[in-house]
Amino acid sequence: MTTPAPNDRDKRIYDRDTRIDVLRALALLTIFVDHVPGTVFESWTYKNFGFSDAAEAFVLISGISVALAYGTKFKPGGRLLATLKMWRRAGVLYISHIVITMVVIALFCAAALFAHRPEMLTMINIEPLMKNTPQVLLGVVTLGHQLGYNNILPVYAALLLAAPAFVLFVSYRPVPALIVSGLLWLVAGIWQIAPPNYPEPGLWFLNPLSWQFLFNIGLAAMLHVKRGGRIPVNPWLLGAAGIYVIGAAIWVHSPLWGQITWFNLPVVIGGFDKTFLSLPRLPHILSVSY
Template sequence: MTTPVSPDRDLRVFERDTRIDVLRALALLTIFVDHVPGTAFETLTYKNFGFSDAAEAFVLISGISVALAYGTKFRPGGRLLATLKMWRRAGVLYVAHIVTTMVVMALFCAVAVFARRPELLTLINIEPLMKNTPQVLVGIVTLGHQLGYNNILPVYAALLLMAPAFVLFVSSRPVAALVVSGTLWLVAGIWEIAPPNYPEPGFWFLNPLSWQFLFNIGLAAMLHVRRGGVIPVNRWLVGAAATYVLAALVWVHSPLWGQLTWFNLPVVIGGFDKTFLSLPRLLHILAVSYLVVALPTVSNLFRTSPDHPLAILGKRSLPVFIAGTVIAMVAQVMTLINPGGLVYDSLLISAGIAMQFALAFYLEWLSTIGGSGKARTAQTVPAPVRAPLGTAMARANR
């Protein structure tokens, strides 16, 4: 028997729910560590415990965040303004991506020149720029050429461009919207439909036509709860999710891992492809998220005060992500020039994380200058925004 999740009374107060900020912060820090490959810490991140990785968590949280930010604003009379705000945010992400790309290319080129390490120009998809500069520059501006480890912002910007249609459709016909979204995911995966690279062959590393499904699941779930809906929680669903998560943990550390696809199924169904978000990856992030939402003991681990370092880091996600990307690229160059051991890796990773926290705290402090109430207002949101995660914390029928 299913027990619906009901709002906690203490969540009706006007206070920001920091769990989304904390989860976003953990995703950002995980992405940073994963973007410095070869260190001992890379073997300890989320991707080593199942089929999905921090990118799936980031996109799911992004869908939830869009519902929180624009769900109540996307009504007759306010849709145009909400649409323009989402598109403006997409523009900010685009500019951030271009600037980050240019900084990273300049970094690798500078080290290649001044440290006499030309082999660096063959890494992270920079080599085509050296061979085919005019076309690659066009590709960078049109997002057809993306550097390795610098390909999350394009898909997020594309999703935000599509978000007004998503919000409108999900708000009016949530089930139909998810069916259409899932069909698009399936069609794009089976027939490999994705934005093309330019001038190099291939597709975007993260296909927005596939990843929109995960984004819309987060969007739909949060809009559903904000309208007073409930997330069903029972022992069978919890047991199934836990079983899948444990099976994935065993799978990725067994000889089974590494197979392109199973039973000759399309890769999007039986494989683990990241570009088209294969079904095992999608189910894994949904299972993990369900356990976080359904189990109060787990969910409360991420509840902190608004001034907690992780809450502040997650709140300043875009500048922290940009800084983390550049710092990770610097760390990559340093490990290539001067490979070190555990102590060296520890210094690099800890210094990079410390710089990201320092930036987040600086931005938080900057918002309080002048003693205005603006910063305090940003810390609080109406109860309906805080309630959604709380509504996902009912107990299963025993």
């Protein structure tokens, strides 16, 4: 008796690295726990022991997963299909974000009405919706108005929209691509360039122009591995990474934590800002990953 050959769908399932799915799910679960303040679990999540948190882990893993899913397919003759798949995925994320936003608003409205907690309508950026409904609804649809704790999917969708260009550039010129990506991160951070909020003032909480650098680091690393390369385990680098992680864990539990920036440097260099992915956060997540 012979075993039938697996079809294309089965082969894709067999080839899928489920470890990435597990790690990304853990990152999302940790983000969820972090976004429910006051629970006993929140005190033990990753963010309490270093400069970065689960959002950095999620974006880095997302770059790796894009390389795994589309890196080998992004070749002449297959680029259009791969691009459409990435954009379709971005569309799914956009719809998911809108649905989640509406559900969250409904839950807070229900709490305000049935639990007699009107103050719920002043939390997590819902109050502008109550005061300026038409403009804020337009902002929700255009991603210019994001509820508090609902910021990860918009940046991920934006990164997926740009992912075809990232994959193409990184595939052919990985080092120049990362240099350009790093310069974009630096320029966006120094001059505070980010998608604007609407109708409220301000910028996106997670700036895709900054977070693309971490995404591209994950993308470039996995494309390198997919082509037969390897990430060398250097004892000196491993030791330096360990020292940095331990030092960060001590730092965040010391009086030093909370300083906006050091030595009057731009926040993106000398601070711990999450919007622009400040420099200390980058080596922390990379050290943990290493």
